[in-house]
Amino acid sequence: MGFLTESVEVDCGADGVPVAVHWRGRGYRVAQEPVRWYERRAWWAEDARLPADRGTGAVDQQMWRIQVQLTVRSELLTLELAHTLDTGRWRLLAATSPSGAQVVRCA
């Protein structure tokens, strides 16, 4: 995962669960309960340093699959997002339309 991902902005609720996504200048609301998991990073290839006092985030990145729509009546898009824990940065990995067509595939 590297250069081809797109940055997105995500609003989260108090429990850290996304409620809204800002992508390409438009605001989407989260329509269904998202799915969240953690995936490892190949930190040995990506990081230059790994001091023992580095906090979180060396191994894990948080992954989200969320369904969003522009308005209540517009079609649902499925987004796959990666959330880097130590920088707080959100990146879009893929967006899929209801027909299954891939709108965007990064990385």
Place this chain on the structure above:
Amino acid sequence: MPTFAIDLISNTYSNTDVSFPHLHVATAFSAHYGVSRPAALAAAAAADGADALACTDRDGLYGAVKHLGACREHGLDPVLGADLLLYGPGSERALGRVLVLAAGGTAGAGYAALCRLVSAAHARGGPPGVDPGQIADHAGPAGPSGPVLTVLLGPASDVGQEFAARRYRAGRAALARWRSRLPAEALAVEVVSHLAAPGTAGSTSRAARMLRAALEAGLTPVLTNAVRYATPAEAATADVLDAARALTPLEALGAPGRPGVGGAADRRAPPAEPLQPNGQGWLKPARQMRSLAAEIARAADLGAAGAEALLAGTRQVADRCRLDPVADCGWGRPVVPEAAVLGLDRPAPVELRSRCETGLARRYPGRRAGPAVRSRLERELRVIEDLGFASYFLTVAEVSAMIGAMGVRHAARGSGVSSLVNYLLDVSQVDPLEHGLVFERFLSGDRSTLPDIDIDVESAQRLRVYRRILDRFGPERVSLMSMQNTYRARGAVRDAGLALGLDPGTVDAAAKQLWHLPASGLRETLARRPELRDFAEQVAREKQLDLLVDLTERLDRLPRHISMHPCGVILGDRTLLDRTPVQTGGAGMPMSQFDKHDMDPMGMLKLDILGVRMQSALAHAVEEVARVHPGRPRLDLEAVPVDDEATFELIRSTHTLGCFQIESPGQRELIGKMAPTSFGDLIVDISLFRPGPMHSDMVRPYLEHRHGWSRPLPVHPRLDPILAETHGVTVFHEQVLRILDTFTGCGLARADELRRRLGSERQLEVETFFRERARAQDYPLDVVDRVWAVLAAFGSFGFCKAHGAAFAVPTYQSAWLKTHHPEAFLAGLWEHDPGMYPKRLLVGEARRMGIPVLPVDVNRSDEHYRVERLEEDPGRLGVRLALTGIHGVSRAEVRRIVAGRPYASLADLRQRARPARRTLERLAAVGALDGLLHRSGGTASRADLVHALRARADRERPPRAAGAREVPGQLALDLGDLELRGLPAERPEPTVEEKVRTELDLLAVDVSAHLLDSWAPLLRELGVTPAERLLELRNRSEVLVAGVRVSTMTPPLRSGRRVVFVSLDDGTGAVDCAFFPDAQERTGRHLFGTRLLLVRGRTRRTGPRGISLSAERAWDLADPATPAAVRAPAR
């Protein structure tokens, strides 16, 4: 959706209970697996409000005792278990892993069963593991209190693997099999979610399947987090450990679809496990564990009731497994062998007293046992009886007597020497009253832990002694102690480099430079040490090396593997194996999974029986004296007078190479300055040569007062006598105790407690106490001030005089032997190699003493270094080198050669000793066949013979006819007896230089000449001064010296700066060169690595007979560029 009753689980869980008991936690003592130490885990759990915490190391209870201690400290109830490999019933196939926990409240039955199950896992052979039948056997029949073990079937178990693969029927069948072996209360299903990608290992969906399976089967579900580290930040360290365990780089191990790669075969591990899916295996706080339970229950369509069932099940199992360290594990209760096994027919205290009486008559014949001895004995016996340690002393006496009966040299060491009882029981050979040793330094009524009595034995007999103890007390009472080997820089760089997949050559080169460094602070070390400069520059250049340094620091001090402790023998009663798990240690002997830190807490009696090479060397020397002087009465080293003037003359000459404790450059310098004249001086010398005294300028005043250059200031008539033996300087703990006792009246036992606080952050308490009590005793203020100043100055650097006295015995004995039987002494040193120097340096010492070193000879040498009467002058003795010293010649070959001696011809040798062809060539090369060659009457040289034998060895083996077998000796036929005489003389005898090279290659000693001799022309040209001429020079003369490195040390020094001492041997003697920081800087990598050195420096007089060199710079003598560099004007 199948129906099942969630209310089966007794619902004790309530939402007000906010803590969560982690029941699956590997500590750092799960080598190459766990990351955090028990103390860190317990602290984290306690901080989160937990009231119980488990330690479930892989394959054993390695961290268990530390866990018990940490839990006590943090007010947690400990739970103990082991994460074990599971074998199929009666099969060698591993099915997975299970977690087995000990049940608490069973009066120790649960913990005992766990210990024995773990021992059984290791007794199996192959990777340690158990089968379900073994688990059921150890869990015990469901008695009144139920089974004593609880098995958690988790994702790695046979059950978990079936459900993970969605083989529901097989999973249910596996559960039913467990259910048929164990009652339901002994079983639980472990539910783990590491929140991995849906559908993969560690995912919530798999955890949900396990939760449902548990409830369907009516078994308790238990939520764990399969913890490997306390905090998320340590997850990457676990990755590195995974790679090290699998011997596979992270890139390969982490690549999707490639689990189980790598060559783990040589670590006897089961197939390599894939890298953890993510970094979620940390000790999550209760809040997160509760939401995890909710998430899993939701995924299982079980809602809040499911989560509650899961948390309630966890708590229920935790409650069943809470251990009381004292009642369940025997915490703090000393256990010694039963009286019956010691053969006592009366109470131990009565027996001890009676044996001490016998000892009095033997040690103090006639009426020498005066009132002082009597009252001391009474005092000691009273303390021993009050503590209930009589049988402990009898046990040690029994072991000591047993070793003596084996004919093995042994000597007590350590503070146990302070005890008159030990002296009377023949455990110790030092009279504590004669040397003013204080019993309270060893044992007092205030100490309830078992005291240490250490026994040194001949190193070569150590395992035989251990086996004898095992036989005598029985395998149920004896186990060897283990030790945890932890990562230091070198190993850490290797494993971190492997994990990163760096080029092995680069990693190896880096690792070689990091000998004996801690891995923590490596970055800082690199910046500071001149000899690591090249590596530091490389790190700055290469990004991956930067990461390597970080990972190396992360691995620092993590346990890597356990091994047999060099001296600890655990002796218990017949319940020992209920209290410690054992596995097979070195030499096939049972080894406890507990280390020395675990002994006191677990009340385990540990004897330190240390193999000391010097004891073996002394034994060999005594043996050789007896062999060459068959007529004389046998030498008894214990009986030689300790005031032999010739021996002290030798010690004062500082020609003490080979002598115990006093052969190092620093020690030779010290004895040169001190000029010891008595055994007591040796005790002082040994006690002074330690980091504290050397750092704190104790030595200078001692020497000045000793030589009368200045006088100690009198302080007080009651202080001065205490310090008289050390000229007003506090050298011994014993003196500190007496001073404290004299001026405060606190008693010697209390004084020892106070002494331990000197130099610590609690010193102020001691000062307050001392001042108040001394003033209360009416000492004037200025006296109190001055006495306190004496204590504060050196009190914390003192040395236990009992240790010093114990060490001084072999020191004196070795010096005595070197004085009176130098040939036998050298033979002993070569045979057992006890010292710090390579064997070849002692060849130089033999040369200096005029003792011929006789070459290896097949007709004269045997398996041992032998003293031999010279053929040309039977009144003189030499030392014959052993056949065993030849590199590449096997023990079996040596034994055959020795058995067949003498040999009339080469053919005879070949026929009867059947050496390998290469062996024959090696024998010829070191001159072992010269005798045969000369006797043959031929004219061929050693070179001709080596050439002929090498040609033979190089030749292909002749093809054999099918079925025809080579008969030993057949080869000799084609050569016959005339072989050597018929050898064509074509080559000159090898030059001395060639002989030296061969000798160094094959014998590691240069006998024919000194290694440096061939450099003589260059050294002459450069004006290098030989070692023996240095004494003639003035102090601070600038000189060049050259030689072979024989030792490198960074000893304790007064300034605290690092000084590197390099000793060189140039054939005329040894030069000790001190490299201070500037010189280290200029010398760079040659400081540690280079063998042949040329050193420029200034002479430094260290005493009437001592001189050393303060180095400015060193070069590699073998580097062709060196002569020019040396000739260039110095900066």
